[in-house]
Structures are given as C-alpha cells and as structure tokens.
Amino acid sequence: MAGLEGIEQPRGHSRAAAARWSPAVEDEQALKAFDLFGNPEQAEVLLPSRPESAATARRLAQVVVLRTWRLSPKLTEDTVLLVSELVGNAVRHTGARTFGLRMRRRPGWTRVEIRDPSRGLPCLMPVQELDVSGRGLYLVDKLSDRWGVDLLPRGKTTWFEMRVADR
Secondary structure: OOOOOOOOOOOOOOHHHHOOOOOOOOOHHHHHHHHHHOOOOOOOEEEEOOOOHHHHHHHHHHHHHHHHOOOOHHHHHHHHHHHHHHHHHHHHHOOOOEEEEEEEEEOOEEEEEEEEOOOOOOOOOOOOOOOOOOOHHHHHHHHOOEEEEEEEOOEEEEEEEEEOOOO
C-alpha cells in the first residue's frame, strides 16, 4: 500500500506485531516532523516528492489530528491512511519535485488537501479482489465523507473531508 514504507507489517496472526505502530500514540518522529516542516494546519507544508515523504506527511497528520484537534484514534487512523494514499498518488503520478500538504478544521468537518503542479486528474478505478495496486482513491472514496479535485492555474489540489462530532 502506498506510503507504508519503513513500517513493519504484521506477520501471520500475531497481535504484538500489529500493535507496533498506532496513530493513537504520538511518537518522537511525529513531533520532530512537525518541528522540521511546520504545521499544515497553519500553512501549506511543502514536502519533496519522494516515497519517504509519505511517512513525514503521515506523521504531520497524526500530530494535527491527535494533538491539535484532539479527535478520536479511529479518525486519526483513517486520516493518516488517506493522507498516505494521496501522497503516494502525487509522488507516483505527477512527476513533481514537491507537493503541498494542508489540513483544515471547521465545525463538524476536517479537510486534508494535497497540492501538486500536475493538472492530470486522478481516476477512481474499479477494484478487484486480487488487484495489487490502484486502491488509493478507492480507499479515499470509501473512508472519507467526500473528496474531490480542484484544478488550479498551475496544478491541482486533491482533497478529502471527514465529518467529526464537535464537543
């Protein structure tokens, strides 16, 4: 799956391996990424268009959703996964040197945006059980409440939104 590089995947049915990485637990790397790259809630954060940037984007999203917005671990997990998928698409399909990550919160909603300089539109493809790739937008479509693409004079912003319960 796009953006899961550097994270050990569970083997067999072991629960110990599956619990190793959890977005519900802030780690030192997440806070370090926040300090190095900035807060995507305050301004767009530019990241290099390399596969390893998916891990940085996930960490930034994790800190914003858990620490700043104080939302549930489930919503954090879904947001982190969808950030990873959109970053994977931006890195894999646009040929850009950088992409931007922006996160917004308004009453009842969160919004995550990935901006890149390509005007090529992402395509939601039918997914078959044995497909080994092409599931990114399918996941975005299934886990988010809405998503879309805004064309810009130079590039596009691919975004997704999720409903949240306000306290």
